[in-house]
Amino acid sequence: GAVVSQHPSWVICKSGTSVKIECRSLDFQATTMFWYRQFPKQSLMLMATSNEGSKATYEQGVEKDKFLINHASLTLSTLTVTSAHPEDSSFYICSASSSGNTEAFFGQGTRLTVV
């Protein structure tokens, strides 16, 4: 199957700083990328959908000024958590799919801890 690489796999940052998470499709062109958030022992909640070259579509309740998403190329999307707070600590997972494909391929996830 296709490979999606997410980096970093874990990060610790100070409260008030910003953190960038990268999601790369290594062997296919990802026309659509999705960003999810997962709290401990809970399911994945979709945060936003991004299409290459367009502004991301955020789910209700997700602050777009806090969670900045950029999808500037067909192989890379980034999620920047701005002015991070301890309550932003979570597991963030991206997925990517190509045009017309019902299957999405997931990155390994990023464990963010804000101290």
Add this chain to the structure above:
Amino acid sequence: AQSVTQLDSHVSVSEGTPVLLRCNYSSSYSPSLFWYVQHPNKGLQLLLKYTSAATLVKGINGFEAEFKKSETSFHLTKPSAHMSDAAEYFCVVTQGAQKLVFGQGTRLTINP
């Protein structure tokens, strides 16, 4: 709107015995359904998917699932559990345009 309900938050079985993880879905049109597995602090791995072809779908690691439209179910089964099957399992339905809706997850524990 599409939704998924995983009927058990936690399932515990003995090694070598059958596994059954239950999933019911709600969809306003013919859905695509998936089962994913997640090991601790890892991403998600696709086990199998149903996309309107054969109703009995075989996946990796000996797992299979049967799509039953009359029961709106897509239960995941495996004849004989292995210790390495211990993980979190998610039933997922598409909500059009590749958007996935996740069930709450079922944690599978395997007892020696």
